[in-house]
Each structure stands twice: as structure tokens, then as C-alpha cells.
Amino acid sequence: MGVCVGVEEGGSARERKSKMERANGRPARREREVSLEELRERLANFAKEREWDQFHSPRNLLLALVGEVGELSEIFQWRGEVARGLPNWSASDKEHLGEELSDVLLYLVRLADVCGLDLGSAALTKLVKNGHKYPVTSQSQQQLSLRSRPAGDDLPV
Amino acid sequence: MGVCVGVEEGGSARERKSKMERANGRPARREREVSLEELRERLANFAKEREWDQFHSPRNLLLALVGEVGELSEIFQWRGEVARGLPNWSASDKEHLGEELSDVLLYLVRLADVCGLDLGSAALTKLVKNGHKYPVTSQSQQQLSLRSRPAGDDLPV
């Protein structure tokens, strides 16, 4: 079974989106969620079938990732501050953004894979760590609201 | 219900990894795979509980992402070429790498979310597009093997 088949299944899965409307303006979520493991496996097959494994060394992929982050930045570079939800962006601009976000994601997943790391597991671990580092307290909320944190500090997602 | 509860559920889920042995050297995969939607939802709750939504504008998050890509690059910067699988890296170095990869991922997921884009769906769409752009043919394989592609060209993952 080829990668393209798998990919097209993915595409069709995407099209089978739930029709349920959401009251808060969010798009309805897919019935089948996209997992990091699925992306990892497809990318591994994609490279294998094209004999591209020879190019996928960690630092090659890292530089490719940096290149994609550059393309992502270019989309935002001359716009000044951009509001959440991208009001007034054209459908074409949003599609372009989705592609660049995806390129960053795909190289990231591939980089983790060739390094032998489980990205999904690492991400969950980091969420736990962030939760401990930044507990939910009224004090921390106030501290952040006052922007008392030094510039450049590591404010977690 | 706090974020930490959800996160710790995630952590414990991670610990319930399948006990299946690795036939091919890969670690056994999680029973419950990590989806982009799960990460998106946790991050949204994380920010909401800490009243950090006010900081999560698209360009703020993009610059935070660039910052994390910088930290990721620093791990690789003085090592020369790095072999796949990271032989000879210490456990500590690998853990550090997993954290930086995760930070990039988490900001990417959060950025897509505040932009109102479905990252998983976009990634699947991009995989389909890449599959069409680079079909599996002996010609394309040869072309790549000979490195006849111009430097900087967009070799997809």
C-alpha cells in the first residue's frame, strides 16, 4: 500500500468532518483526530518510498525547519499586529498560512522521528512540567497582568 | 476541573505504554496516541486558566515560536553533523532535545489555534499536495540521488 493511498484516505477523512455547528464560531472538529503518530508514520513512508532517507539527517531537517519558520514569518512580516482569528484575511492568505504552519509541523515531526524521540510523549511531559512550573494562582495571574516578568522570559504556552 | 488534572491524566496515559516488545528497534507506541486536537484543547485551557489569552496574539506567539526554534538550534550548533538516532548522546541531552522539540510544537499548535486554523486538517491536506507534487517514480528518485536539485529548493518532508 502506497503513501498516496494513505494520504488520500486522510484527505477524505478530513472531508468527512462532522456537520455539527458550534455556537462559538469554531469549526466543527473532525470525527477522526489527527495524531502525531499518524503524521510520523506517513512521513517515514513518504521518505522511504522516494529514497529520501539519505537526505533526512537531523541537521538537514533542522535547517529545513528553520527555512519553513522563515516562510511562516514572511506571511506576518508587513502586517503590523494581527488580531486573533485573522479578521479580514482572504481565504487565499489563510490557506497559505495553513500550508506554512503544516510545513513547520511536518519537519518537526520528521526531525523528532529521525532523532528517535517520541514527540507526542515529550509534548505531554512538557505540559505536565509547565503545569507544575506555572500553577494556577491569583498571584501568578496578577504578576503576568502587570507585565512584571522580564522581557524574554520563558512564558510557557 | 483544572488543567493540571487533565495534564496528569495525560502523563499517566503516557505511562500506560504498551508493553509490546520492539521488533524493529522502535520504542513501543502508546496505546493512546497524542492528537493535535488534544494538545490544542489543553493549551487553550492552560492559557485561559492563567489569564494568558491577553498575551497570545498571533505575532506574539510567532516570535515565541522563533525563540524556541533558536533554543532547538542551540542544541545542535557545535556538534557538526549528527547521526540519526543520536548515538552517544546522553539521556540528559535527549531529554533536553525532547523539551525543545515540544516547545516548538506547543507554540505551533497554539498559534494555529488563535489564528482559527485546524492544524491537523491543514497538515493532512499538505501531505496530499506533497504526494501529488512528488510522485513516486524512478525518475524522481534518480534526480534526487544525483543531487541535481538546486540548493534551497523545497524538498518536502
Added chain:
Amino acid sequence: MGVCVGVEEGGSARERKSKMERANGRPARREREVSLEELRERLANFAKEREWDQFHSPRNLLLALVGEVGELSEIFQWRGEVARGLPNWSASDKEHLGEELSDVLLYLVRLADVCGLDLGSAALTKLVKNGHKYPVTSQSQQQLSLRSRPAGDDLPV
């Protein structure tokens, strides 16, 4: 003669700044301007004296550059839009910014050097090219003012 001597000469040269005041708030310019060639030579000596040439391969330096761009981005990441001239920034924040801008510059100069490229000459050539690509016409001004340029296009400095 050691690098440190040369560097301290540079430092003292900096302190010999012209005392002339500027009406528009800009700092008075140095009597002796800093050239890219001077930076190149000092960095080459700096690395040679410390036997760091062994680490300064092009891709090592490129990743170090990316790391510094990340640190530069972190300074700006949670601030929202920043006004020109950095009003209300503390002296400490400005000093930090100057250091990160410098780190990017120094790695860039060093990268060009180990690649055997003359960065100053290349920069002047690029300015000429940009001048031809974007001639000064009322049409181009209007075009830009209307933001009719596609997102991500290469607006030159």
C-alpha cells in the same frame, strides 16, 4: 598583539565618541566608524587565539546564528507592537537588545568569513540590486501604501 588589546582599543574608541549633541535624539556618531572588515578580522583573531576554528564550520555557525535570532525574538515576544525608538524601554532592556543584535551580527560576519565571502561587498551589491528592483516612483509608493503587495513578498530594506 592579542585580540583583547585590539578589542579594548575598540572599546576606548567607542568611549571617545563625539560630544556633539544631536537635535533629533539620536546618539552622536562615533568619530571612527565600525567597518565589517574590522569585525571580521577581530573575530578571526578571536577564534584563532582560542583554537575555536575547529568549531567554526559554516553550518555550526549558521545554527549558532539561528540561536541568536531566537534570543533576539524572545526580547520582543510578549510585548505586542513595539514603537520605533523603544519608548518606555528600560536602559537594561535596551542594553540586552544591543547585545542580541550584536550576537546576530557577529555570527553573520563570521559565517560570511568562513565561507570566503566579502560581506560588505555583497551588501553594497545587494543595495544596488534593490535600487534597480524598486525604483523611486510615485506608482511604487502608492502600491505599497495600499498594501496591495501579496503577503510574504520580498519587500527590501
Added chain:
Amino acid sequence: MGVCVGVEEGGSARERKSKMERANGRPARREREVSLEELRERLANFAKEREWDQFHSPRNLLLALVGEVGELSEIFQWRGEVARGLPNWSASDKEHLGEELSDVLLYLVRLADVCGLDLGSAALTKLVKNGHKYPVTSQSQQQLSLRSRPAGDDLPV
């Protein structure tokens, strides 16, 4: 007097390179070295004449810089380790590299300028600081040779 005039003077200055032979394999240096102040001034004029100041906010320029770093990375992304001096690179590849290095430099100079910082002065200051932080001693040389420094540490240029 227009920017283009100044730029073409710069170009012609470049062509008046010293005819001195290279004793050590380095290209002969320009009679007139390129200073950061010259670049700053030309870029300021360039933007003013095209009425582009309105786009040159600090964060816009920073994102443009990140975009150019991405393009710089793309040149190196699929090559594996690259030797100093870029042996076997075509003239075209080298020219492309010179352009991307220049783009990063020009945005960096422009960013410093709109922030009101003197980049040349800041760079000299940073060199002094690096000289103090990493004195030339046999111990430090040995330490680095043994790669005992932790990954990602701040090895200065």
C-alpha cells in the same frame, strides 16, 4: 541626491578593489571598507524615498529578518556538512549565498536603527565582553577541545 546615486557610488567603490595580490589566499580587501554607519544611512534614505518608513516597525523588521534567516538556511539545508571556503560550490550558489547573507545584514542594520541603537558600538562592546568572558588561556582551549561544554551553551564568536 537620490539613494541610487549613493548606491552606485558604492558599487563603483567596490569595483575599485585593491589590486594587491593575496598572499594568504584571502581576496584583496577593498580600499574603502564598508561601515555599518554607511549601510544604516543608505537604508534609512532608501526607506524614506520610497515612503516605506510606515512599514518599518521593529517587529515588522524582526519578522522580515527571520524570513531572511530562513532563506539563508534553505541554501544549506540539504547539503550535509559544508566545508569552509565552500569548495565545489558554483559561482551562482556563492552569489545566492552572498545575497541572503546581505539580506540578513541589511534588515539587522535597519532594525537596530529604528530601535535607536548604534549597532557598531554595541558590537564592539560585545567583543570586549566576550574577551573578558573567554580569556585566552591554555585551560580554556583544552576545555573546548575536549567538548566538555554542555550542548547549547553560549560559545561566542
